Amino acid sequence: MTPIGELVRGKKGLIVGIANEGSIAFGCGRVLHRLGAELAVTYLNAKAEKWVRPLAEELASPIIMPLDVEVPGELDAVFAAIARQWGKLDFVIHSIAFAPRDDLHGRVVDVSREGFEQAMRVSCYSLIEMTRAAEPLMAAGGTILTMSYYGAEKVLDNYNIMGPVKAALESTTRYLAHELGQKGIRLHALSPGPLKTRAAGGIAGFDELLSQAAARAPQGRVVTIDEVGQVAAFLISDAATGMTGNTIYVDAGYHIMG
Template structure:
């Protein structure tokens, strides 16, 4: 479970849903500063593996998967729920984005999922499910989402290509696209309060929360979703059909 920062994290909503279904969990935390917020949540989920993971630090990702290999021998599912862009680039125009900022956002928010898929592949010898988190800004140009929209669009494309490549091994790859949810990460978006108010006003149903995302994630990892791969699955109260 990659991406838990606190109790409001989408990844935590997913972790709770998997735990309720009886899954044994591995949970990562970003660094020593984040550990006091994440470890109690992991302990509450009876996570048997709790390890640091900053995908920018060489070797940490490989060390986490090696721990999974040694302790479990295989892996059934993986949830990738991390994203980052430097504030100046995130709040600016796409055409003004810096090379360094764009590259960093792409590496952390997108290519890290590709790297995780490569490491997970040999551990999913009986098939498995790889899940990542996107947003409607990947499919539509949304004001104030800027550069991250381009990054998430690339992430969704990677989902489709990895689904094509890994399907013969029974590994399914899907993206989940929640509507706007108040999390630590979303707090960095410009005019986010206005965005969530607009979405709530337009959506035919109440906007989704982290538990709704978790329910979808648990389904997509289950045998009930055995014929679903390469998709971006919206869980947003219907905002995507009118937004």
């Protein structure tokens, strides 16, 4: 059987969502870089650049650009740069999510319209935009991965409005997989267990959630960002060409517990 590394080596992909060295997106990038993939990396804004650029350079990224999906033109600029430099794209890792703090910490029934729309815009609609931009660059097929969480399926304390948003993201992934399947473009949502990322720090009571997940998971622990990256590498590789439209749990078995 061909090793995964040989099935990933030389593939060119975009990683969106690295904030620091603890980001799931960085774990994915680190694994893919080790396997020989070439990576374009984005950072949110000038403030984030000082943290992300050194990580992108560690990944030997030839394309390092700003991308805030709420800023008109930035997403188009990133894909235009990829088209100029590579002329193709083999994969995209979409690992961004956001909800305003007050809306995230409040009840779903109390969420503001503006907060809901922003959470959906950043966390879900941006996947549609990136898929649309990637489609013409994936003439030979490709893989698009996004990041979800178990709160999309079950009600979890303090996950609040991000539960419905992530549920929409998972459904969107399935519909995009259906629409693009005959073009050889595959989509999946990865659902890691709780990880101590910068984004997770915005969830109230997250440390307690983390310890509870470790205690309940069959493996008695939480996963690492590199373990998520290893699953991402498999899905991006040609070993997974028969799979699309799935929500894939990488959570030490936490999701099977009643």
